[in-house]
Each structure stands twice: as C-alpha cells, then as structure tokens.
Amino acid sequence: MPLWTLRGLRRGVVTTRYPARPDPSARLLPSPPAFRPDVLTPGLADRLVAVCPSRALARDADVLVFDVGACTACGRCRAEAPQAVGDSGEFELAATARAHLIKRIPLAGRPA
Ligand code: SF4
Numbered sequence: 001m002p003l004w005t006l007r008g009l010r011r012g013v014v015t016t017r018y019p020a021r022p023d024p025s026a027r028l029l030p031s032p033p034a035f036r037p038d039v040l041t042p043g044l045a046d047r048l049v050a051v052c053p054s055r056a057l058a059r060d061a062d063v064l065v066f067d068v069g070a071c072t073a074c075g076r077c078r079a080e081a082p083q084a085v086g087d088s089g090e091f092e093l094a095a096t097a098r099a100h101l102i103k104r105i106p107l108a109g110r111p112a
Pocket residue numbers: 032033051052053054055056057070071072073074075076077078
C-alpha cells in the first residue's frame with residue numbers, strides 16, 4: 001500500500017499533491033515502452049508487432065510506427081525484446097491532437 005494512502009487515512013486527507021508535485025507512487029505504474037532504434041531491425045520490429053495485443057505497433061518499411069494512444073502498457077514487447085525495448089516511465093499522455101500520439105521510430109539496427 002502506498003505511503004500516501006496510510007498518511008491519508010491517518011489525517012483524513014485522501015488526495016495527493018499531484019499534479020503540483022509528482023507522486024512517488026507513480027514510479028510503480030506501468031508506462032508505455034521506449035524503443036532503441038539502434039537495436040531495432042525489420043525482423044525484430046515484426047516480432048514486436050506480432051506480440052502487441054492492442055495493435056499499437058505496425059511496421060512501415062524501415063520505420064516502426066508506435067501508436068502511444070493505443071498502447072495499454074502491457075509490457076509484452078519489453079518481454080519479447082528487452083535489449084531493444086525499455087520502460088519510458090512516462091504515463092502523462094494527454095495530447096491536443098490524436099496524431100501527436102503516433103511516433104515513427106527508424107529501424108537503424110543491423111540484422112544479426
Ligand atoms: S506495451 Fe503492450 S500494448 Fe504497448 S506497444 Fe508494447 S505490446 Fe503493444
């Protein structure tokens with residue numbers, strides 16, 4: 001149980017100071033992946049696309065297209081290729097336009 005929950009129960013305050021201050025418990029939340037273009041190859045990108053259950057990933061020639069708005073932060077792509085996919089730690093994903101949530105990641109890795 002996060003510390004702020006216990007403090008809130010004791011003081012009667014049930015909210016945190018977020019967003020004025022980052023909440024420490026946010027570090028424990030799952031967040032969308034961060035990709036390493038230098039390691040991504042077309043073959044590896046195809047494997048990541050295949051394991052993504054929400055279709056947040058697609059390959060467009062030498063680019064991995066990542067729809068952050070469709071990502072559920074399930075972690076399957078990280079489990080598939082931990083050498084190429086890390087945790088972004090970013091969960092504040094508000095955008096003014098849907099297109100801002102689409103990322104195009106170049107596949108700069110060399111096939112093994
Ligand atoms: S974390 Fe899950 S939903 Fe998001 S891109 Fe990876 S496999 Fe897809």
